[in-house]
Amino acid sequence: MANEGLLIKCDSKQILIDATFDKEFEHLDVLPNAELDKIKNAESNYKYIDIILATHLHGDHFNAEITGSHLLRNKKTMFLGPKETVANFEENFNEFHTISSQIKSETPNFFESKTVTLNGIEIEMYRLEHSGESPWKEAENIAYLITLGEKKILHFGDSKIDINIEKLGLINENIDVLILPFWELGDLENKKIILEYINPKKILAGHIPTKNYSKVEDYIESLGYKNVIVLNKQLEIIFSE
Numbered sequence: 001m002a003n004e005g006l007l008i009k010c011d012s013k014q015i016l017i018d019a020t021f022d023k024e025f026e027h028l029d030v031l032p033n034a035e036l037d038k039i040k041n042a043e044s045n046y047k048y049i050d051i052i053l054a055t056h057l058h059g060d061h062f063n064a065e066i067t068g069s070h071l072l073r074n075k076k077t078m079f080l081g082p083k084e085t086v087a088n089f090e091e092n093f094n095e096f097h098t099i100s101s102q103i104k105s106e107t108p109n110f111f112e113s114k115t116v117t118l119n120g121i122e123i124e125m126y127r128l129e130h131s132g133e134s135p136w137k138e139a140e141n142i143a144y145l146i147t148l149g150e151k152k153i154l155h156f157g158d159s160k161i162d163i164n165i166e167k168l169g170l171i172n173e174n175i176d177v178l179i180l181p182f183w184e185l186g187d188l189e190n191k192k193i194i195l196e197y198i199n200p201k202k203i204l205a206g207h208i209p210t211k212n213y214s215k216v217e218d219y220i221e222s223l224g225y226k227n228v229i230v231l232n233k234q235l236e237i238i239f240s241e
């Protein structure tokens with residue numbers, strides 16, 4: 001969709017993840033207002049969303065007004081996020097009390113996980129540190145492993161690639177798709193961790209500043225990955241085999 005946001009569809013299930021946000025940072029991509037209105041109104045492609053996930057509260061991943069408006073209009077949609085994100089949601093959405101039964105929050109300890117099942121979809125939450133310096137890295141950040149049909153999709157949010165990822169046992173999950181910020185690919189140690197402890201069939205690299213859109217593919221190729229799709233086309237549809 002934009003930045004690191006995705007609409008994931010499999011069989012009859014649909015999940016929006018890090019997709020309900022508005023313009024916050026000049027250098028990052030955001031959906032046009034007409035598309036955000038469709039999300040807010042739960043119409044067009046966004047009529048049957050089962051779950052909205054937010055990895056953390058930063059404005060390039062989550063917006064209380066857009067997310068809350070959707071939940072008001074589709075009472076079947078559930079929301080899951082870390083506790084800090086839900087506190088922000090409550091503070092910034094006036095009608096929060098009307099949708100509170102649709103909202104779940106969990107913040108596991110670092111490098112621990114928690115299983116949540118919502119609308120028949122199993123989601124594993126992993127607490128990982130947000131990448132970067134203070135104050136960014138203080139955000140409660142969750143990676144989500146989503147099981148839909150035969151597919152396992154791991155959305156990393158803004159997680160930092162860390163040697164402790166080994167402890168999560170992700171290598172045993174046979175991950176089909178890993179979504180992560182493109183900069184986390186660009187380090188030999190990170191590459192080793194990604195390949196040894198996650199080994200996804202495909203990697204979607206997102207969170208790319210729009211000014212880098214034209215050159216990011218060459219950059220990723222220079223890192224020597226074989227299975228990366230670059231998320232630099234807004235609302236692009238990516239099919240899995």
Ligand SMILES: [Zn+2]
Pocket residue numbers: 056058061130136139158
């Ligand atoms: Zn962030």
